[in-house]
Every structure is written in structure tokens, then in C-alpha cells.
Amino acid sequence: MKFDQSGVDALMEITARPELVFVRGEGSWLEDHNGKRYLDLVQGWAVTCLGHCPPALVEAITEQAKVLINPSPAFYNQPSMDLAKRITGASCFDRVFFANSGAEANEGAIKLARKWGRVKRSGAYKIITFEHGFHGRTLATMSASGKPGWDTLYAPQVDGFPKARLNDLDSVKALIDDQTVAVMLEPVQGEAGVLPASTEFMQALRELTRQQGLLLIVDEVQTGMGRTGKMFAYQHSGITPDIMTLAKGIGGGVPLAALCAREEVCVFQHGDQGGTYNGNPLMTAAGIAVFDTINAPGFMDSVNERAQQLSTGLLALSAKWGMKGERGLGMLRALMMDRADGAAIVEVARKRSPQGMLLNAPRADVLRFMPALNISADEIDLALAWLDEIIAQVRA
Ligand SMILES: *Cc1c(COP(=O)(O)O)cnc(C)c1O
Numbered sequence: 001m002k003f004d005q006s007g008v009d010a011l012m013e014i015t016a017r018p019e020l021v022f023v024r025g026e027g028s029w030l031e032d033h034n035g036k037r038y039l040d041l042v043q044g045w046a047v048t049c050l051g052h053c054p055p056a057l058v059e060a061i062t063e064q065a066k067v068l069i070n071p072s073p074a075f076y077n078q079p080s081m082d083l084a085k086r087i088t089g090a091s092c093f094d095r096v097f098f099a100n101s102g103a104e105a106n107e108g109a110i111k112l113a114r115k116w117g118r119v120k121r122s123g124a125y126k127i128i129t130f131e132h133g134f135h136g137r138t139l140a141t142m143s144a145s146g147k148p149g150w151d152t153l154y155a156p157q158v159d160g161f162p163k164a165r166l167n168d169l170d171s172v173k174a175l176i177d178d179q180t181v182a183v184m185l186e187p188v189q190g191e192a193g194v195l196p197a198s199t200e201f202m203q204a205l206r207e208l209t210r211q212q213g214l215l216l217i218v219d220e221v222q223t224g225m226g227r228t229g230k231m232f233a234y235q236h237s238g239i240t241p242d243i244m245t246l247a248k249g250i251g252g253g254v255p256l257a258a259l260c261a262r263e264e265v266c267v268f269q270h271g272d273q274g275g276t277y278n279g280n281p282l283m284t285a286a287g288i289a290v291f292d293t294i295n296a297p298g299f300m301d302s303v304n305e306r307a308q309q310l311s312t313g314l315l316a317l318s319a320k321w322g323m324k325g326e327r328g329l330g331m332l333r334a335l336m337m338d339r340a341d342g343a344a345i346v347e348v349a350r351k352r353s354p355q356g357m358l359l360n361a362p363r364a365d366v367l368r369f370m371p372a373l374n375i376s377a378d379e380i381d382l383a384l385a386w387l388d389e390i391i392a393q394v395r396a
Contacts, residue, residue, distance in 0.1 A: 001033035018350060025052025028375045030358065038356040039383055041371045045360070046190070046222050046332065049249035050293055051372035057252045060289035061282065070280040080279040083287045090231050090295070092240040093260035097268075098279035102221035102247030103136025105257035108273060109184070109217050109243050110140050112259065116215060116267050117181035124181040126160045127217070128172055133163075134191035135184070135219055144184065147191070167201045169208065182215035182243075183208075187233035187329075190222040193366040194327060194334035202237035215265060217243040221257070222332065225249035226294045226373055229304045229330030236329065249373075252290040256283040294373065303373045306380060307331050310369060313384040321391055333369045340364035344394045349386070357386050 003019055024031040028051050030038045043049065050057060064079065071077055084096040099105040110127060117124040129135070131146040142150050143158040151157055160179075164171040166189060183205060189195040197205075209216045216239075223233035224246040234241050242265050247257035255277075277283075293299065307330045314326035314335045324336035342361025349357040360368045371380070 003033060027051035027054070028372050028379050036354065036356060038350070038358050039379060039386070040358045041369050041383055042358045042360045043370055043372050044253060045248065046227055046370035047248045047251075048253040049225055049227065049373050050252050050290060051374060052253070054252065054293070054374075056289045056293050057254075057286055060285045061254070064282050064285035069282045070277065073274060073276070073278045073280070077279070077281040077284070079281040079284040079288055083284045083291065086288065086291050086295075087246075087258060087260060090291075091244065091260060092262065093244060094263040095261055095266050097259040097261075097273060098284060099247070099257040099259060099275065100255045100277050100283075101136070101257050102219075102245065103138045103141045104275070105221065105245040105247055105259045106135045106141045106144065106184075106219055107138050108259040109219075109245050110144065111273065112243060112261060112265065112268060113182040113184075113215050113217060115272060116265055119267050121181055121213065124179050126162060126177070126180045128164050128175050128180060128183045129161050130166050130185050130189070131163045132166070132189055132192035132195070133184075133186060133219075134189070135186075136221075166195060167198050169201065169204050172205065172208065176212055176214070180212070180214060182217050184217035184219060186219045186221075187223050187236070188228060188332055190332065190368070191362055193363045194332055194368055196327065196329055199237040202234070202239055206237075206239040206241070215242040217241065217245075219245050221245055221247040222370075223329070225290065226300060226303055227330055227332050227370075229300070229307055231294070231300070233329065250290065251283060251286050254283055254286045256287050299374075303331060306371075306373075306375055306377065307333070309377060309380050310371070310384075313380065314369070317384065317388055317391070320388070321395070328369075331369075331371060331373055334362075335367040335369070337365045337367065339395075341394055342367055345387075345390055348394050349390050352386065352390065357383060357390070359387075 021033040022030050023033055028040055030040050087096050114125045129144045133146040135141040135144040140158040144161045146163050162175045187197055218234045218241045220232055242262050244260045250256050318325050323338045326335050328334050342364050346359045346361050349359045362368050
């Protein structure tokens with residue numbers, strides 16, 4: 001198949017894309033317009049959590065599309081209620097509002113916290129977030145993010161997101177004033193390069209927010225749905241947050257997200273929140289297929305085995321190449337390199353022949369791994385062997 005440049009020119013330019021078109025995907029593999037196959041360790045940034053086109057997801061979407069796609073969020077539909085019950089049953093949250101992206105779910109979390117502040121905390125509205133955090137690309141979620149440069153990109157920012165430092169409780173305490181309503185964080189900072197909040201920090205943060213009457217919001221857009229080896233990453237520290245957001249893996253590749261909250265926090269009144277596509281049965285049916293696959297007996301055990309295999313393999317590579325080790329939780333891992341050659345490794349991996357490999361470097365000296373949760377042991381071994389070969393080539 002030919003690469004069609006005219007189509008490229010019809011798209012708004014927002015990022016540098018390689019000159020290839022993906023035409024097909026299956027499990028951990030993608031195929032481009034030339035028929036070349038790629039082992040995919042990015043999976044759309046932890047989105048296609050069951051790999052590409054998993055049969056259970058394809059079937060759920062196909063069957064649902066035949067009967068009902070979107071009756072409007074002004075009416076109940078069965079798949080949305082069935083998925084909401086599954087999420088509340090598996091978590092400490094009582095109610096769910098479905099959205100279409102992580103940014104939209106976080107925007108909803110921010111609105112819910114501000115509304116709660118108006119009703120319960122005499123107008124408190126500030127939400128403490130973290131340096132290098134990532135919460136999405138709407139104006140409010142960009143303001144909540146701590147990505148360098150984002151404070152001025154679309155200035156003026158949305159007000160009320162002072163930044164603390166991850167794993168530094170004093171930096172949080174120093175920011176609390178009578179206008180503070182919540183603290184919001186990713187249990188593992190993904191875009192920042194896979195930086196986990198420590199168990200002690202999560203527990204101390206819960207203690208602090210409880211004492212101060214503040215909400216604790218966990219952004220589990222990247223870490224939720226089994227990614228870290230538990231269904232939700234907050235469960236590693238045994239705490240109960242007040243609000244959680246989900247996206248990415250929850251839809252297995254389709255646009256689905258969720259804002260989850262404990263009953264006491266659900267203060268939206270009619271008209272405060274909504275959205276034309278929110279909670280439509282087509283996407284929530286997809287969500288049910290993903291949820292049930294992840295929660296099938298034995299599935300999470302194998303995720304944890306594969307994660308251990310990946311971790312051990314990355315550590316061995318690190319030792320061999322004199323790198324700085326690896327880190328992460330479950331199937332969200334990073335190789336900490338000794339040099340800033342991440343971009344070169346990503347490119348050489350993609351260009352590898354006859355088969356390529358898709359990798360991600362969130363920072364110049366960090367490679368991030370977000371494989372399908374159901375990647376096989378052989379595929380992980382293959383990825384590690386190829387990575388070794390690619391590092392050798394880049395560093396030759
Ligand atoms: C990807 C991501 C988002 C944004 O999700 P979108 O669906 O791209 O809007 C928000 N928070 C975290 C932690 C993410 O990883």
C-alpha cells in the first residue's frame with residue numbers, strides 16, 4: 001500500500017509522526033501499510049490494555065451496535081448501570097459519572113471538588129496538585145498539570161492549582177490555606193517518567209487530608225484497571241480516596257472514562273454536569289467486556305507474573321549496560337538510562353527490520369513500558385532481546 005501524502009496535508013499538524021500508517025492490530029502486534037509488523041509496548045499509551053482488537057471487546061461493540069448506540073444521557077441505559085455497579089463493587093466509591101476522556105473525567109473531578117467546597121467548605125476551591133503531574137489537555141486540567149511550560153502555553157491559566165512535590169508531605173502542608181478544598185495526584189506519575197508515590201506518602205496524605213477536611217482525589221487514568229498489578233493503584237497503600245478518575249484502559253481502546261466518588265462527595269445537582277455522549281451504551285458495553293476480562297479468575301495473577309518478568313529483564317539490561325535500574329508498579333515500568341538517548345532508541349526500535357518495536361521515552365533518559373496486560377511471556381522475552389540488540393546498535 002502507498003503512503004498517501006495528500007491525506008497527511010489534510011490533518012492539522014500537532015505532532016511529528018513517522019511516515020507510516022497502521023492498518024491492523026492483533027494483541028501485542030501492529031501492522032503497517034507495507035505489511036511490516038511491530039511489537040507494541042506502548043499500546044496507545046496504556047489504552048489498549050487487552051492488546052489490539054481483543055475478541056471480547058470486538059464482540060461487545062458489535063453486539064451493542066446492533067441494538068442501541070446512544071439513546072441520550074437524559075435516559076437510563078442498561079450497560080452504563082451495569083458497568084457503574086461493577087466499578088463501585090470493586091472499589092471504595094459509591095457512584096460513577098461516565099465521560100469520554102481522561103481530561104474530561106478530571107475536569108469533572110475538579111468541578112465536583114469545587115462544588116463540594118462551595119456547599120461544605122464555604123467556598124474553598126483550591127486543589128493542590130504536583131510538579132510534573134499530568135491530568136489532561138483541557139484548560140483546567142492543563143492548569144492542574146505540572147508540566148514545565150504549560151503554565152504559559154495558553155495563559156492565563158485556570159486559577160487555584162498550587163503545586164507540591166511528590167513524596168514530600170511538608171510541601172503539601174505548606175500550601176494548605178482556608179481556600180484549599182482538595183489534593184489531587186496520580187498514584188504513579190506516568191508522563192513524568194513513571195514516578196510512584198510511596199505507600200507512606202499516600203497514607204500520610206490521606207491522614208493529612210482527613211485531618212484538614214480536604215478531599216483526596218486520585219487520577220487513575222493511567223494506573224487504573226489493573227495496570228499496576230491491582231485493579232486500582234490506590235489499593236496498594238490501603239487508603240480510601242474520596243474521588244477517583246479512570247480512562248485509558250477502561251475502554252480497552254474506545255473513548256470511555258469515569259469519575260467515581262464516595263456518597264458524601266456526590267453534591268452535583270441537576271444541570272451541574274452532563275455531556276452528549278456520556279455513558280452511552282456502546283462505550284459502556286465495551287467497558288463491561290474489558291472489566292470482566294480483567295476480573296476473570298487468574299487474569300491479575302498472570303499480569304503480576306508478566307510484570308515481574310519484565311521488571312527482572314529490565315534490571316538485567318540495566319546492569320549489562322551500566323544504566324540506573326528500573327522502577328514502576330505492575331505493567332507500568334520504566335528503564336532509567338545513564339544517557340539521554342531515549343529518542344534514538346525509540347526510533348531505531350521502530351525502524352528495526354524485518355519486524356519493529358514500539359517504545360516510548362517520556363524523558364530523554366527514560367524508557368516507559370505499557371504493554372498489553374495480556375502480553376505473553378514469549379513476547380516479553382522477545383521485547384527484552386530486541387531491546388538489548390537495539391541499545392547495542394544505538395551505542396555502537
Ligand atoms: C492520559 C492521562 C490523562 C488524560 O487523558 P485523555 O484521555 O488523554 O484526556 C489524564 N491523567 C493521566 C494520569 C493520564 O495519564
